[in-house]
Amino acid sequence: MEFNLQKAILILExxxxxxxxxxxxxxxxxxxRNEGENTxxxxxxxxxxxxxxxxxxxxRTNIILQNDLNISFTPFDRFAQFEDSKGxxxxxxxxxFSALRNxxxxxxxxxxxxxxxxxxxxxxxxxxxxxxxxxxxSWVAHDLGHIAQITRVMAKQYKNEVGPWKEYMSILNK
Amino acid sequence: MEFNLQKAILILExxxxxxxxxxxxxxxxxxxRNEGENTxxxxxxxxxxxxxxxxxxxxRTNIILQNDLNISFTPFDRFAQFEDSKGxxxxxxxxxFSALRNxxxxxxxxxxxxxxxxxxxxxxxxxxxxxxxxxxxSWVAHDLGHIAQITRVMAKQYKNEVGPWKEYMSILNK
Numbered sequence: 001m002e003f004n005l006q007k008a009i010l011i012l013e014x015x016x017x018x019x020x021x022x023x024x025x026x027x028x029x030x031x032x033r034n035e036g037e038n039t040x041x042x043x044x045x046x047x048x049x050x051x052x053x054x055x056x057x058x059x060r061t062n063i064i065l066q067n068d069l070n071i072s073f074t075p076f077d078r079f080a081q082f083e084d085s086k087g088x089x090x091x092x093x094x095x096x097f098s099a100l101r102n103x104x105x106x107x108x109x110x111x112x113x114x115x116x117x118x119x120x121x122x123x124x125x126x127x128x129x130x131x132x133x134x135x136x137x138s139w140v141a142h143d144l145g146h147i148a149q150i151t152r153v154m155a156k157q158y159k160n161e162v163g164p165w166k167e168y169m170s171i172l173n174k
Numbered sequence: 175m176e177f178n179l180q181k182a183i184l185i186l187e188x189x190x191x192x193x194x195x196x197x198x199x200x201x202x203x204x205x206x207r208n209e210g211e212n213t214x215x216x217x218x219x220x221x222x223x224x225x226x227x228x229x230x231x232x233x234r235t236n237i238i239l240q241n242d243l244n245i246s247f248t249p250f251d252r253f254a255q256f257e258d259s260k261g262x263x264x265x266x267x268x269x270x271f272s273a274l275r276n277x278x279x280x281x282x283x284x285x286x287x288x289x290x291x292x293x294x295x296x297x298x299x300x301x302x303x304x305x306x307x308x309x310x311x312s313w314v315a316h317d318l319g320h321i322a323q324i325t326r327v328m329a330k331q332y333k334n335e336v337g338p339w340k341e342y343m344s345i346l347n348k
Contacts, residue, residue: 001203001331010200011328017195021188022321029175030185127338134337141336144329145345147196148322154185155318157175162315163308164301171319 003137005113013105015143016098019046022150024094031090035153042150046093047081049146053100055080057139058107064122064132065111072123177311179287187279189317190272193220196324198268205264209327216324220267221255223320227274229254231313232281238296238306239285246297 001007023031023042034041040048060073085093111117118133152171159172166172175181197205197216208215214222234247259267285291292307326345333346340346 001207001335003332003335007201007203011204014195018192021191021195026184027181029181033175124338127341130337130339133335134339137332137335137337138339138343141329141332141339141343141346144325145343148325148329148345151318151322151325155315155322158177158311158315161175161177161308161311163304163311164298165304165308165312165315167301169312169315169319171322172315 003118003133005118005136008136008140009105009108011140011143012101015049015147016094016101018147019049019097019150020094022147023090025091030154030157033153033157035156040149040153042153043085043090043093044081045146045150045153046090046097047085048078049143050093050097050100051077051080051084052139052142053097053104057135058104060122060135061108061111061132064120064135065117067120069121069123069129072125075125177292177307179292179310182310182314183279183282185314185317186275189223189321190268190275192321193223193271193324194268196321197264199265204328204331207327207331209330214323214327216327217259217264217267218255219320219324219327220264220271221259222252223317224267224271224274225251225254225258226313226316227271227278231309232278234296234309235282235285235306238294238309239291241294243295243297243303246299249299 023046031042034044055074056076063071063073113132118131118136120132121129122132122135124130152174155169155171159166162169162172197220205216208218229248230250237245237247287306292305292310294306295303296306296309298304326348329343329345333340336343336346
């Protein structure tokens, strides 16, 4: 499937509602348990998505649009959420994520991007040259990948409880 | 995490809304593409979940409650959706799934199950003896696992479009 901005936005704009329907008002048993040492709980993942809204996608879009390869992206802090989310509830994070995502999509829309912009290039600190199209496609795939992660982590809380069915559920064996 | 019926229902009852927020009104590019030969699209997965509501979870619950080990579960048809979903849209399947899930949770609630019931045993055609608790935990994990599958399949549609970011997204390499 080729990248298409309108079809990408169809996914990006629904992520807050997906996270909400999946996680809002759940007890911590479902939202704050992870897959084991050095893994993330659903709460950690939502904090990570929130940090991306604050520091990553739109900022990098703006850097690419400046069209100056001397400017490299700021490395993304994959652990920022452990500090940022302290003292917050899952519902707090969901509210913040929803507000920021909506604001970012408004900014994206106002940029009025066209095919000509999509091939503009930015410099990623580790990956080297990347296009705006690749950044925006990654934003979408990143959302979907982390929703998959959240549901996998939740499913695994019943890894022992499913008994012999574990054999049939590849998600529990990942 | 130990099985708890109320906490299990918290997940089961939200699956229709999760699928809705993720899939309703999307173009077929997002809902009808799979991961390659002999794999399922999001449309196929929702059809599979729907078939489970019709033939699997509640029927097996009732069989276990009869407490007669001479009765084995009917094998689940993992390919029924390819026939059943013909001529239907994703929105049709989402409507059907939501109605059946709500009806099944009403039935489950009316059974007024207690700890005493959870250790009752049924006979699975392949897995042998399974308890009611394991069946109900599997229902939950099965929902979550298939939501993870749906989002993975969707993410993979941008496998090439993300360019060098593919390296960072384990979901695209599964």
